[in-house]
Amino acid sequence: MKLSKLLHELDYELLSGSEDVEITSLVYDSRKVEKGSVFVCISGSVRDAHDFIDEVIEKGAAAIVVEKDVPCKEGVTYIKTANNRLALACMSAAYFDYPARHIKTIGITGTKGKTTTTYMVKSILELSGIKTGLIGTIESIIGDCHIPSENTTPESYVVQETFRKMVDAGLDAVVMEVSSQAMMLHRVSGFTFDYGVFTNLEEDHIGENEHKDFADYMHCKSLLFRQCRVGIFNGDSEYFSGILEGHTCEVETFGCAETLDLRAEEIELKNRHGELGVKYHVRGLMNFDVEVNVPGKFSVYNSLTAIAICRHFGVPTEQIQEALKHVSVKGRIELVPVSKKYTVMIDYAHNAMSLESLLTTLREYEPKRLVCLFGCGGNRSRSRRFEMGEVSSKLADFTIVTSDNPRDEDPKAIMEDILVGIKKADGEYVTIEDRKEAIAYALLNAKEGDIIVLAGKGHEDYQIIRGKKLHMDERELIQEIIKEHPEIVSEA
Known part of the structure; x- marks a missing residue:
């Protein structure tokens, strides 16, 4: 050409x-x-x-x-x-012949909830017969093809190449995570989103090679709404007006406040037989009951976001309800069936802010004990170790300190740093370096009514040790432990 x-x-x-x-x-x-x-x-x-x-x-x-x-x-x-x-x-965009013009594009930005919401949207649209691709933190999905991701939002060339593949594969829509870095670095420039979505905003990604301050972080998030036709906003966020500044799109809101366009009311926590979730009623632009088998109030917001998006695609209420009841996102409060006596979940929480949010949410379900298993990555900030240790010790009844991507550092030294934070509060703890042994300890010592959180790895299926990337999937480890100790599920 x-x-x-x-x-x-x-x-x-x-x-x-x-x-x-x-x-x-x-x-x-x-x-x-x-x-x-x-x-x-x-x-x-x-x-x-x-x-x-x-x-x-x-x-x-x-x-x-x-x-x-x-x-x-x-x-x-x-x-x-x-x-x-x-x-x-x-x-x-020109090189791939402007593929975004031939597929409905949905961009979701926010500090938290992007990953889960993209999968919810995909599940709902797919169930209603709308073939939908996905681009996000975990992977890109084109039909049956799953491509592991390196960044939350790929480089612009890869975005356009992926759009082209989706169009050629006959997909109708694509839902993607849009990071603040992506906006700052023009990774999603060159086209206009059909729908731009704002989930929430918290202090994050501020520092060297990221954003100079919170104002810059918020500004970069807000740029999405100068590049979309319809903007769908969490109106409950204290930063809603800041994100809205300079927008050029139509505006639609969701949340819990009575003034918003789509509202969640009558929220209930659901806890039965080792399964956690939420129930609520949608009012405003739509009117029906919702049940989601993912715990926490943020699951209300994530699912409500998905509903607000899918409403524009004319998806029948029954299909929205069915999809949300069965949606599951790998490594994002992912419930792993082990026993009906207690709950086991895997989550990607790998810093103090996300761990505090997760444990605070799970506390609302009034577990017999809240058990938190985690480690911290090597060749990363030591302060994160102290902070995560303190959060777990304050909010969990029992902490199991283990290894998580030690990289070039001594795992024992990392665990010692975590213990500095652990000892600032009064939570009970144990240290077990080998992650499989640590998980086995958690399961073998579980009590009826416990909630056990395996935090930090999430969707990752590896450990990085001394420069080597070794396969390790916590789901597989759990199944191995069950085979070795069938008594764990004898009363499941």
Whole structure:
């Protein structure tokens, strides 16, 4: 194709050469350049692709897109833009022939709830016959194809490539998580979402290589609503007005307040036979009962968000109810059937904020004991270890400190750091380095009415030890333990 096609919706300056040059591929990774490629120089926090221009020209690149002043070599087209990440997004959309125009796009942003809500939306739409793809923290799903994710929101080229695959596979819609980083780095630029969704906002992702402060974090979240046709907002959030600032979309609200468009009322916690969940009634734009087999008030908000979205697709009430009753998200308060006498769940909570939210939620179910098993990653902030230890000791009745991705550190040293926090409160605890042994201890010593949380790993199916990524899936470990100790489920 001609380079001019890729530049069609882009503001740029032609430094040398011609826009009519034939292009074989669009590339932003110098290792993937081939003869005839157009190479977009991305300035990252670690490497600057402008440093590889000579190398990609030697490989046969026909055109270079820059955002800095560089010497132009004869025989190569040079294009300059003010922002190459935005350029890559717009060029990627053109390269894949604007696939977002042929599929309904749903973008969900917020500090928490994005992952669970995307799966709820997918479950509801699929049950009603609307073929739906997914892009998120855990994976991308195109029909029966599941692709593990590296980032919550992929690079713009990958987003557009995935959209194209979904369109070609005959999908009708795509629901995706949109991180604040994605907005800041233009990973979802180059198209307009049909629906943009705001779940909630808390202080997170602030620091080096992320957001300079909370105001910047909120601003980046709000950008989604200048890039969607319909905005669906959690009106209960104290940051609702801040997220709404500068919006260009239609506005619709959900939550528990009486003034909102879609409301959850008569909320009840559900706890029976080792299963936890919530029940409530939807009023406003829709009117029906809802039951979700995922515990916590945030499950009310997540499911209500999904309902607010799927309403626009005309999904019948019965199908929404059926899908929500059976939805399950890997590693997100994922209930694992072991015994009807107690509850076992796996969750991704891996920092103090998420662990506190999880344990506080589970406390509302009045367990006989709340047992929390977790570890902390190596080569990461030590303060996280102290904080998580203190949270677990305060909120759980019993803590099992174990290993979780020690990386290059000594697992025992990490566990000692966790104990510093544990000892700031008065919760009982035990330390067991081997994660399988720790889980076995939890199950073998479980009491009727207990809630046992395996925190930190969530959807991950590996441990990183001394530079090696070793397979380890907690679901498999539980099944192995049950085979070795069948008495665990003898009265299940």
